[in-house]
Amino acid sequence: xxxxxxxxxxFRTTPFRxxxxxxxxxxxxxxxxxxxxxxxTAGEATRRTDQDITREMSSLIAAYDRAGVDAxxxxxxxxxxxxxxxxxxxxxPDGTRISGSIAESPLEDINAVPARASFxxxxxxxxxxPIKHPARGFQEHLKxxxxxxxxxxxxxxxxYVGKIVNALRGAGTLVVVLGLLGGVLVSRxxxxxxxxxxxxxxxxxxxxxxxxxKVRGTRDEFxxxxxxxxxxxxxxxxxxAGHRHAGDAIAHDLRSPLTRLRAxxxxxxxxxxxxxxxxxxxxxxxxxxxxxxxxxxxxxxAIARLQAAGxxxxxxxxxxxxxxxxxxxxxxxxxxxxxxxxxxxxxxxxQARGNQEFLAQALANLLDNAVKYTPSGGAxxxxxxxxxxxxxxxSITDTGPGVPEExxxxxxxxxxxxxxxxxxxxxxxxxxxxxxxxxxxxxRLELAEGPGKVGEIGPGLRVALILPRxx
Amino acid sequence: xxxxxxxxxxEAAEAMDRGLTEGGHACVRAADGEAxxxxxxxxxxxxxxxxxxxxxxDGVTLVExxxxxxxxxxxxxxxxxxxxxxxxxxxxxGGDDYLVKPxxxxxxxxxxxxxxxxxETGSVQTLLRVGELEMDLIGRSVHRQGKEIDLQPREFxxxxxxxxxxxxxxxxxxxxxxxWEYHFDPQTxxxxxxxxxxxxxxxxxxxxxxxQTVRGAGYRLEP
Numbered sequence: 235x236x237x238x239x240x241x242x243x244x245f246r247t248t249p250f251r252x253x254x255x256x257x258x259x260x261x262x263x264x265x266x267x268x269x270x271x272x273x274x275t276a277g278e279a280t281r282r283t284d285q286d287i288t289r290e291m292s293s294l295i296a297a298y299d300r301a302g303v304d305a306x307x308x309x310x311x312x313x314x315x316x317x318x319x320x321x322x323x324x325x326x327p328d329g330t331r332i333s334g335s336i337a338e339s340p341l342e343d344i345n346a347v348p349a350r351a352s353f354x355x356x357x358x359x360x361x362x363x364p365i366k367h368p369a370r371g372f373q374e375h376l377k378x379x380x381x382x383x384x385x386x387x388x389x390x391x392x393x394y395v396g397k398i399v400n401a402l403r404g405a406g407t408l409v410v411v412l413g414l415l416g417g418v419l420v421s422r423x424x425x426x427x428x429x430x431x432x433x434x435x436x437x438x439x440x441x442x443x444x445x446x447x448k449v450r451g452t453r454d455e456f457x458x459x460x461x462x463x464x465x466x467x468x469x470x471x472x473x474x475a476g477h478r479h480a481g482d483a484i485a486h487d488l489r490s491p492l493t494r495l496r497a498x499x500x501x502x503x504x505x506x507x508x509x510x511x512x513x514x515x516x517x518x519x520x521x522x523x524x525x526x527x528x529x530x531x532x533x534x535x536a537i538a539r540l541q542a543a544g545x546x547x548x549x550x551x552x553x554x555x556x557x558x559x560x561x562x563x564x565x566x567x568x569x570x571x572x573x574x575x576x577x578x579x580x581x582x583x584x585q586a587r588g589n590q591e592f593l594a595q596a597l598a599n600l601l602d603n604a605v606k607y608t609p610s611g612g613a614x615x616x617x618x619x620x621x622x623x624x625x626x627x628x629s630i631t632d633t634g635p636g637v638p639e640e641x642x643x644x645x646x647x648x649x650x651x652x653x654x655x656x657x658x659x660x661x662x663x664x665x666x667x668x669x670x671x672x673x674x675x676x677x678r679l680e681l682a683e684g685p686g687k688v689g690e691i692g693p694g695l696r697v698a699l700i701l702p703r704x705x
Numbered sequence: 706x707x708x709x710x711x712x713x714x715x716e717a718a719e720a721m722d723r724g725l726t727e728g729g730h731a732c733v734r735a736a737d738g739e740a741x742x743x744x745x746x747x748x749x750x751x752x753x754x755x756x757x758x759x760x761x762x763d764g765v766t767l768v769e770x771x772x773x774x775x776x777x778x779x780x781x782x783x784x785x786x787x788x789x790x791x792x793x794x795x796x797x798x799g800g801d802d803y804l805v806k807p808x809x810x811x812x813x814x815x816x817x818x819x820x821x822x823x824x825e826t827g828s829v830q831t832l833l834r835v836g837e838l839e840m841d842l843i844g845r846s847v848h849r850q851g852k853e854i855d856l857q858p859r860e861f862x863x864x865x866x867x868x869x870x871x872x873x874x875x876x877x878x879x880x881x882x883x884x885w886e887y888h889f890d891p892q893t894x895x896x897x898x899x900x901x902x903x904x905x906x907x908x909x910x911x912x913x914x915x916x917q918t919v920r921g922a923g924y925r926l927e928p
């Protein structure tokens with residue numbers, strides 16, 4: 235079928251088809267009901283007329299049996315003056331008229347008895363114009379061979395039936411018209427609601443992830459569907475953006491260390507070729523550089539995965555003080571060896587939710603930084619407490635040079651290392667990973683000044699990893 | 706030691722084979738999971754090195770299969786998947802250790818050594834003895850030449866691990882994983898500091914240093 239031959243779009247919609255189905259069912263029910271009304275009213279009128287005719291016929295036959303043709307004639311004369319005149323015709327056995335109010339039998343076969351007939355009689359109206367009335371009746375043979383026909387004018391009955399039929403026809407038409415109209419309205423309404431959703435799906439299929447369905451605020455199932463669709467698309471878009479961002483970040487973050495590694499290998503190769511360098515030392519350096527690149531790769535991948543996942547996997551309820559105490563135990567000797575005074579202060583009975591592996595790594599990164607940047611003779615403090623807001627705060631304070639306020643937002647970005655820390659080893663990913671871990675737990679990272687500047691020492695740095703309240 | 710290497714990366718397998726063979730081991734290689742299963746069923750191995758993702762049959766299925774068949778040969782999983790849940794899945798399948806790619810050969814070699822020793826010490830020991838060192842696992846005490854050495858709980862765990870792998874190189878990552886149960890790489894030499902503290906306790910005042918640093922690898926406790 236060519237598209238042009240198809241039904242208009244509206245008539246192909248599910249609601250319209252459903253409407254037609256319901257209309258058919260309702261129409262059948264209404265027809266049955268109307269048919270009953272017709273039989274109960276119009277049929278009843280006809281039946282009553284027939285009964286009247288039969289009764290009249292019986293009484294005339296009784297009169298004939300009693301006193302012969304003359305009695306019948308007498309009765310006919312009497313009845314012609316009555317209120318509701320029947321139509322009579324008394325005939326000889328050969329069909330010639332003896333008496334009566336109609337000229338001839340409406341029945342063609344005068345011998346057929348009992349035979350019914352529907353016919354019409356002509357009457358004159360008030361202006362003397364002939365008008366036809368519908369009538370019905372039947373004939374019987376009398377004992378002497380005469381034929382008696384009794385009928386009745388049924389124009390009143392017919393008018394009554396006609397009215398009923400007209401009313402029924404009107405009602406039927408109304409049912410169909412209203413049903414169709416309702417179907418069209420419902421279909422158009424539903425179609426319009428569906429069209430919005432279908433458009434969004436089509437747009438997304440064509441690559442526009444930003445398309446969103448309109449929520450009309452009617453709180454119906456279409457709104458529900460639109461909201462669900464939008465939420466799904468939001469998530470999809472975030473996830474896609476996360477993956478794209480992760481890919482870009484990995485490419486960007488690895489290009490420079492790999493370029494550096496390649497340059498060093500090239501220089502070493504040229505040196506060895508010229509007989510200047512020591513091949514063993516060059517290879518050793520290359521291995522060390524590769525390890526550095528791999529370490530960076532690992533860190534970048536971990537950050538990218540956390541950012542792409544949106545939230546850290548395998549989160550459970552745990553005691554933050556225990557987590558911090560374990561890390562403190564690992565780092566305390568290192569601090570001591572570096573000539574740093576290490577203190578840990580943990581609030582008891584706290585509960586946090588998170589991935590302990592990631593959080594331990596975050597704290598380890600922060601302590602690594604603190605140890606690296608705090609000059610000998612300084613101090614480092616690890617603290618766990620609950621804020622008045624219910625949030626759990628891990629903080630590490632050192633007495634190192636700190637980070638100037640204007641640089642604080644920047645140091646959390648990947649690879650940012652401040653000028654005066656270039657001499658320290660490290661790829662500059664430590665704080666970024668901590669930031670990513672905090673975000674993956676719905677928390678955040680806060681950088682502030684440490685204990686302040688005292689002579690050559692300080693002002694120090696205070697880094698707080700804040701987790702939302704558990705439960 | 707007989708080692709089965711099941712790895713579809715032929716170059717990586719070749720490098721492992723060469724290194725381990727130079728270390729005095731006999732290696733058999735299989736390039737996919739099904740070949741690995743056939744080899745594992747056919748021969749007695751001391752350790753199996755199994756890559757997790759391989760054609761035909763993945764490493765987890767391979768190890769699950771041989772474990773069901775009653776084969777208890779220690780398995781070291783190799784994998785590019787390093788997240789905790791991947792690690793847990795590998796260990797649940799019946800792996801004994803898990804090494805994330807890329808790795809240094811020294812790390813692999815140390816872990817293979819550690820796994821081979823595991824099988825020899827089948828029965829539960831209450832006393833560990835390495836040269837002059839004695840560790841009472843129930844009394845939680847350590848003696849060298851009869852002289853008691855006072856250790857912190859973590860130092861005790863560290864020494865226990867080193868004694869159980871006496872004569873073998875153990876890496877810093879292994880110590881961090883097995884003694885502290887952390888699976889990340891610290892940027893600083895935290896482990897070195899702990900080891901040097903332990904060393905000053907068990908070696909100071911004695912004629913010979915038992916706890917030695919192995920360049921490029923880690924540490925070794927010499928009997």
